[in-house]
Amino acid sequence: MTAFGRDLGDGCTLTLRDLSTVEAVHDLVLANLDRLRAAEPWAWGSQTLEDTSLHTERMLAQYAMDRSLPCVIRVDDRVVGAASLAFDTYLGQASLGYWIDAGQEGRGIVRRAASVLVSVAGARGARRVEIRTAVGNERSRGLAERLGFTHEGTLRGALPLGPARVDVALYGRVL
Numbered sequence: 741m742t743a744f745g746r747d748l749g750d751g752c753t754l755t756l757r758d759l760s761t762v763e764a765v766h767d768l769v770l771a772n773l774d775r776l777r778a779a780e781p782w783a784w785g786s787q788t789l790e791d792t793s794l795h796t797e798r799m800l801a802q803y804a805m806d807r808s809l810p811c812v813i814r815v816d817d818r819v820v821g822a823a824s825l826a827f828d829t830y831l832g833q834a835s836l837g838y839w840i841d842a843g844q845e846g847r848g849i850v851r852r853a854a855s856v857l858v859s860v861a862g863a864r865g866a867r868r869v870e871i872r873t874a875v876g877n878e879r880s881r882g883l884a885e886r887l888g889f890t891h892e893g894t895l896r897g898a899l900p901l902g903p904a905r906v907d908v909a910l911y912g913r914v915l
Contacts, residue, residue, distance in 0.1 A: 748852040757810040759796060764819035766792040772841055779877050784902045813840060813853050820844045823853045825861055833868040834861040854887055862915040871911040874899055884911040
Protein backbone atom coordinates (compact mmCIF):
# COMPACT_ATOMS: atom_id res chain seq x y z
CA MET A 741 0.00 0.00 0.00
CA THR A 742 1.48 3.32 -1.06
CA ALA A 743 1.07 6.19 1.37
CA PHE A 744 -0.97 9.16 0.21
CA GLY A 745 -0.47 12.73 1.28
CA ARG A 746 -0.96 16.25 -0.07
CA ASP A 747 -0.12 19.67 1.32
CA LEU A 748 -3.21 21.91 1.38
CA GLY A 749 -1.36 25.04 2.53
CA ASP A 750 -1.61 27.01 5.77
CA GLY A 751 -0.46 24.03 7.86
CA CYS A 752 -3.19 21.79 6.44
CA THR A 753 -2.60 18.37 4.92
CA LEU A 754 -4.65 15.55 3.44
CA THR A 755 -3.28 12.12 4.39
CA LEU A 756 -4.35 8.51 4.21
CA ARG A 757 -6.74 7.46 6.96
CA ASP A 758 -4.95 4.52 8.52
CA LEU A 759 -4.94 2.69 11.84
CA SER A 760 -2.78 5.39 13.43
CA THR A 761 -5.70 7.83 12.99
CA VAL A 762 -8.38 5.71 14.69
CA GLU A 763 -8.31 7.36 18.12
CA ALA A 764 -8.18 10.91 16.71
CA VAL A 765 -11.04 10.22 14.28
CA HIS A 766 -13.08 8.57 17.04
CA ASP A 767 -12.62 11.55 19.37
CA LEU A 768 -13.50 13.96 16.55
CA VAL A 769 -16.66 12.03 15.67
CA LEU A 770 -17.81 12.09 19.28
CA ALA A 771 -17.14 15.83 19.53
CA ASN A 772 -19.22 16.46 16.38
CA LEU A 773 -21.80 13.69 16.73
CA ASP A 774 -24.92 15.88 16.91
CA ARG A 775 -24.07 17.77 13.74
CA LEU A 776 -22.89 14.60 11.95
CA ARG A 777 -26.22 12.94 12.68
CA ALA A 778 -27.90 15.72 10.70
CA ALA A 779 -26.05 14.59 7.57
CA GLU A 780 -24.50 11.12 7.93
CA PRO A 781 -26.39 7.81 8.35
CA TRP A 782 -23.33 6.14 9.88
CA ALA A 783 -23.37 8.68 12.73
CA TRP A 784 -26.57 7.06 14.04
CA GLY A 785 -24.82 3.74 14.66
CA SER A 786 -22.65 2.64 17.52
CA GLN A 787 -19.64 4.93 18.00
CA THR A 788 -17.18 2.93 20.08
CA LEU A 789 -13.44 3.04 19.52
CA GLU A 790 -13.68 -0.56 18.26
CA ASP A 791 -16.35 0.49 15.74
CA THR A 792 -14.09 3.25 14.43
CA SER A 793 -11.19 0.82 14.18
CA LEU A 794 -13.27 -1.78 12.29
CA HIS A 795 -14.62 0.88 9.93
CA THR A 796 -11.08 2.12 9.26
CA GLU A 797 -9.95 -1.46 8.55
CA ARG A 798 -12.81 -1.88 6.05
CA MET A 799 -11.87 1.38 4.36
CA LEU A 800 -8.22 0.31 4.15
CA ALA A 801 -9.27 -3.02 2.62
CA GLN A 802 -11.14 -1.09 -0.09
CA TYR A 803 -8.07 1.14 -0.53
CA ALA A 804 -5.84 -1.96 -0.91
CA MET A 805 -8.16 -3.14 -3.71
CA ASP A 806 -7.92 0.30 -5.36
CA ARG A 807 -11.64 0.96 -4.75
CA SER A 808 -11.35 3.96 -2.44
CA LEU A 809 -9.09 6.66 -1.08
CA PRO A 810 -9.97 7.31 2.59
CA CYS A 811 -8.26 10.38 3.99
CA VAL A 812 -8.08 12.54 7.07
CA ILE A 813 -7.73 16.29 7.00
CA ARG A 814 -5.11 17.66 9.38
CA VAL A 815 -4.29 21.12 10.68
CA ASP A 816 -0.81 21.31 12.19
CA ASP A 817 -0.83 17.48 12.20
CA ARG A 818 -4.06 17.33 14.28
CA VAL A 819 -6.94 15.41 12.65
CA VAL A 820 -9.84 17.84 12.06
CA GLY A 821 -11.93 16.06 9.43
CA ALA A 822 -12.22 13.38 6.80
CA ALA A 823 -12.59 13.24 3.04
CA SER A 824 -12.74 10.26 0.75
CA LEU A 825 -13.26 8.96 -2.75
CA ALA A 826 -15.05 5.74 -3.66
CA PHE A 827 -14.25 4.53 -7.18
CA ASP A 828 -16.61 2.76 -9.57
CA THR A 829 -14.24 1.67 -12.33
CA TYR A 830 -17.05 -0.01 -14.27
CA LEU A 831 -18.84 3.32 -14.68
CA GLY A 832 -15.63 5.37 -14.74
CA GLN A 833 -16.71 7.61 -11.88
CA ALA A 834 -16.04 8.38 -8.24
CA SER A 835 -18.09 9.53 -5.25
CA LEU A 836 -16.69 12.26 -3.03
CA GLY A 837 -17.51 12.66 0.65
CA TYR A 838 -16.24 15.02 3.34
CA TRP A 839 -16.82 16.46 6.81
CA ILE A 840 -14.88 18.67 9.17
CA ASP A 841 -14.87 19.73 12.81
CA ALA A 842 -17.29 22.57 13.51
CA GLY A 843 -14.45 24.80 14.69
CA GLN A 844 -12.67 24.48 11.34
CA GLU A 845 -15.63 25.34 9.08
CA GLY A 846 -15.41 28.40 6.87
CA ARG A 847 -11.62 28.33 6.41
CA GLY A 848 -11.63 26.74 2.94
CA ILE A 849 -9.91 23.59 4.19
CA VAL A 850 -12.54 21.17 2.90
CA ARG A 851 -12.66 23.01 -0.43
CA ARG A 852 -8.92 22.50 -0.84
CA ALA A 853 -9.09 18.84 0.20
CA ALA A 854 -12.04 18.17 -2.11
CA SER A 855 -10.26 19.90 -5.02
CA VAL A 856 -7.26 17.62 -4.53
CA LEU A 857 -9.49 14.54 -4.46
CA VAL A 858 -11.32 15.58 -7.63
CA SER A 859 -7.93 15.90 -9.34
CA VAL A 860 -6.89 12.49 -8.02
CA ALA A 861 -10.12 10.98 -9.36
CA GLY A 862 -9.38 12.41 -12.81
CA ALA A 863 -5.78 11.18 -12.71
CA ARG A 864 -7.09 7.72 -11.81
CA GLY A 865 -9.30 7.66 -14.90
CA ALA A 866 -12.65 8.78 -13.50
CA ARG A 867 -14.58 10.86 -16.00
CA ARG A 868 -17.24 11.91 -13.53
CA VAL A 869 -17.38 12.67 -9.79
CA GLU A 870 -20.56 12.75 -7.71
CA ILE A 871 -21.43 14.35 -4.40
CA ARG A 872 -24.61 13.29 -2.60
CA THR A 873 -25.75 15.34 0.36
CA ALA A 874 -28.89 15.93 2.37
CA VAL A 875 -31.01 18.65 0.74
CA GLY A 876 -30.90 20.62 4.00
CA ASN A 877 -27.10 20.54 4.22
CA GLU A 878 -26.54 24.02 2.83
CA ARG A 879 -22.80 24.10 3.60
CA SER A 880 -22.14 20.91 1.67
CA ARG A 881 -24.36 21.97 -1.22
CA GLY A 882 -22.60 25.34 -1.39
CA LEU A 883 -19.22 23.65 -1.46
CA ALA A 884 -20.31 21.34 -4.28
CA GLU A 885 -21.38 24.36 -6.31
CA ARG A 886 -18.15 26.27 -5.55
CA LEU A 887 -16.22 23.22 -6.77
CA GLY A 888 -18.01 23.41 -10.13
CA PHE A 889 -20.49 20.59 -9.54
CA THR A 890 -23.96 20.84 -11.05
CA HIS A 891 -27.12 20.01 -9.11
CA GLU A 892 -28.53 17.19 -11.24
CA GLY A 893 -31.58 16.31 -9.23
CA THR A 894 -33.11 15.30 -5.94
CA LEU A 895 -33.47 11.72 -4.75
CA ARG A 896 -36.58 11.57 -2.61
CA GLY A 897 -36.25 9.93 0.79
CA ALA A 898 -32.90 8.43 -0.19
CA LEU A 899 -30.94 9.15 3.00
CA PRO A 900 -31.82 7.45 6.29
CA LEU A 901 -31.01 9.72 9.23
CA GLY A 902 -32.07 7.96 12.40
CA PRO A 903 -35.81 7.42 12.34
CA ALA A 904 -36.34 9.72 9.34
CA ARG A 905 -35.53 9.58 5.65
CA VAL A 906 -34.52 12.82 3.95
CA ASP A 907 -34.12 13.91 0.36
CA VAL A 908 -30.67 13.88 -1.22
CA ALA A 909 -29.29 16.52 -3.56
CA LEU A 910 -27.24 14.83 -6.29
CA TYR A 911 -24.35 16.85 -7.70
CA GLY A 912 -22.16 15.78 -10.59
CA ARG A 913 -19.11 17.07 -12.38
CA VAL A 914 -17.89 15.67 -15.65
CA LEU A 915 -14.10 15.78 -15.80
